Amino acid sequence: MSIEVRVPTLGESVTEATVATWFKKPGDAVAADEMLCELETDKVTVEVPAPAAGVLGEIVAGEGETVGVDALLATLNEGDGAAAAPAPKAEAPAGDDAPAKDEAPAAGPSVDVMVPSLGESVTEATVSTWFKKVGDTVTADEMLCELETDKVSIEVPAPVGGTISEILFEEGATVEAGGKLAVMVQGAAGAAASPSAKPAAAPAPAAATAGKDIEHAPSAKKAMAEAGLTEAQVQGTGRDGRIMKDDVRKAVAAAASAPAPAAAAPRAPVPAEDAAREERVKMTRLRQTIARRLKDAQNTAAILTTYNEVDMSAVMALRNQYKDEFEKKHGVRLGFMSFFTKACVHALKEVPEVNAEIDGTEIVYKNFVHMGVAAGTPQGLVVPVIRDADAMSFAQIEKAIAEKGRRARDGKLSMDEMQGGTFTISNGGVYGSLMSSPILNPPQSGILGMHKIQDRPVVVNGEIVIRPMMYLALSYDHRIVDGKGAVTFLVRVKEALEDPRRLLMDL
Known part of the structure; x- marks a missing residue:
């Protein structure tokens, strides 16, 4: 059964929004109330949840498009029958790489490893240590990595037993509360997917660094122009580093609240023989x-x-x-x-x-x-x-x-x-x-x-x-x-x- 995903009410006197980010792509399995995409209006950011569990079918309004209230965003194939929807994708290319594609269904469902709640008013953390690497087989609740916030260290357990297929944030990276840390393949068969999973982890950094190809939200571009900011001065939190309107607002607020930088005393010149014996260690977040x-x-x-x-x-x-x-x-x-x-x-x-x-x-x-x-x-x-x-x-x-x-x-x-x-x-x-x-x-x-x-x-x-x-x-x-x-x-x-x-x- 196909269900329509439509633009929700955007608030009093707000009639249209911009599709900022799609968190899912056609063929992805979603749970009821799981976030599908994010819309951006002149005032607020609106998340659009899945009306039911199923598989995302067609995306009608792509990122950057302007949509009105109740406009059709996408279709969702509901129920057990929807699970078969992605199958034609694996079978379609019957060429030389068909065997590699056929292995994916046998590996079990994909499970996201998410950043847990970090506590009141804490929105981000630093990935301190990964205890596992791509291809490792883990049991449910086994520690995958450790995050470090301003005050405490938080261990992230495996949500299910299986194999780590992709690590999205390496040690030292900053992650947001509720963000995705890694992807696992559930079940014992997940180990068979590890060879193909390892190269899958490589494109992740490339996607994050391909800034020139990222199309920032239209409302964010307008806000940056009005504030006189460049893309380099704003930290994007959207997919692949996409800059959202709220990111621009935060950058403007940070610039306004930041005290004028005191004239920091420059470090005295260090003789080369002394510099060679020094050690520099980055300060922890704590x-x-x-x-x-x-x-x-x-x-x-x-x-x-x-x-x-x-x-x-x-x-x-x-x-x-x-x-x-x-x-x-x-x-x-x-x-x-x-x-x-x-x-x-x-x-x-x-x-x-x-x-x-x-x-x-x-x-x-x-x-x-x-x-x-x-x-x-x-x-x-x-x-x-x-x-x-x-x-x-x-x-x-x-x-x-x-x-x-x-x-x-x-x-x-x-x-x-x-x-x-x-x-x-x-x-x-x-x-x-x-x-x-x-x-x-x-x-x-x-x-x-x-x-x-x-x-x-x-x-x-x-x-x-x-x-x-x-x-x-x-x-x-x-x-x-x-x-x-x-x-x-x-x-x-x-x-x-x-x-x-x-x-x-x-x-």
């Missing part, structure tokens, strides 16, 4: 993001740091007294982080602006505490978030910190686990830091820096005694937090740690 966000924090917020010191005697004595019993009952070690988390939660209640953020001309106060705990990993610094830390017990906090730390070191944290924090604690003391000024984690307004515990002489009741002391540093956004509030916060943390009973009495 490291680039860390660099950008930290610099953005300094450029955006008015960061100021206030310091204090805390006598850790009481916390250490309490920990030593109960650590064995605590671990036996709760199955987790009693560390210092739960004490600091509790102390910060206590102080944030009294000084809520340290737990708030600026949104335009408004201050957003958070009636909850999602505590970020900075953790160093081999890939760089990450900040997993412990949600609703203000409602957790010591044991719950210790368990959450242990789990997040382990997932961070293994690179298994999801984007959701690192978003939404309202305040952050950074413990540089584990690396031996005696004192430092932590940088804010935007859009948060405060971050507490912990440091090394070191025996120092202090005066207590007029006598010099040796006590385990730690320097504390609170960096805060002076746009929202005044000096009085910052100092009060740090004093309350100090008081709670030097006399943990205050936490029980809410003092």
Whole structure:
């Protein structure tokens, strides 16, 4: 049964659109609601889904053509009988290469390997490592490759068992969320297709680089002319690098929002003998993001740091007294982080602006505490978030910190686990830091820096005694937090740690 694929409603007062990209070609099998093509109007991009499962028949309106509302775009052969539609294509050329064509049906259906969801607001990733190559046979859920986003690494499993017939993006390439990474031939017979599949992978880069033969969307050409941009200044996201109207809009917005480039100090000339011994390594996306966000924090917020010191005697004595019993009952070690988390939660209640953020001309106060705990990993610094830390017990906090730390070191944290924090604690003391000024984690307004515990002489009741002391540093956004509030916060943390009973009495 043949079904017509027509132009959907394009919106109020919009009567026509341009066919921007066809994602399928005649003979391709499609599932119901799978995207067939993309239309572009003056204002929006509209995706056209398949009205039913079947095989795409004839494409009536090709890329670049202008179509009206309800115009015929293509025909779709529905149902099981449609599956036979591509067969004549394989049988038609009965020439010398007919045997090679006949092997394709025996190899099983083709399955696309897609880029998985990358997390909220994350639209692209870099292909970090391919664990398999074209022609390799894999089982369902076996890891094919690893993607790297701004914050996390994501493993891509095989959707089915079979053979990899084509890899579309090599290591180092940038891919978009929902994009196609590779193509597999399903089933055990897929291995037989590997010899013919290997050369099939070669044309992929050529198609991407054949920029001169790419016909960009008409609306994109018009927008580039109006904005005074060249094709080289716009990153195309359509098929084969085709530039879409939305790509031009993004390029214009990026140019408008980009700060004027600072006069970067040129690298001093390096003697040839030294240059030969240097090694250049491209920064990972995570490291680039860390660099950008930290610099953005300094450029955006008015960061100021206030310091204090805390006598850790009481916390250490309490920990030593109960650590064995605590671990036996709760199955987790009693560390210092739960004490600091509790102390910060206590102080944030009294000084809520340290737990708030600026949104335009408004201050957003958070009636909850999602505590970020900075953790160093081999890939760089990450900040997993412990949600609703203000409602957790010591044991719950210790368990959450242990789990997040382990997932961070293994690179298994999801984007959701690192978003939404309202305040952050950074413990540089584990690396031996005696004192430092932590940088804010935007859009948060405060971050507490912990440091090394070191025996120092202090005066207590007029006598010099040796006590385990730690320097504390609170960096805060002076746009929202005044000096009085910052100092009060740090004093309350100090008081709670030097006399943990205050936490029980809410003092």
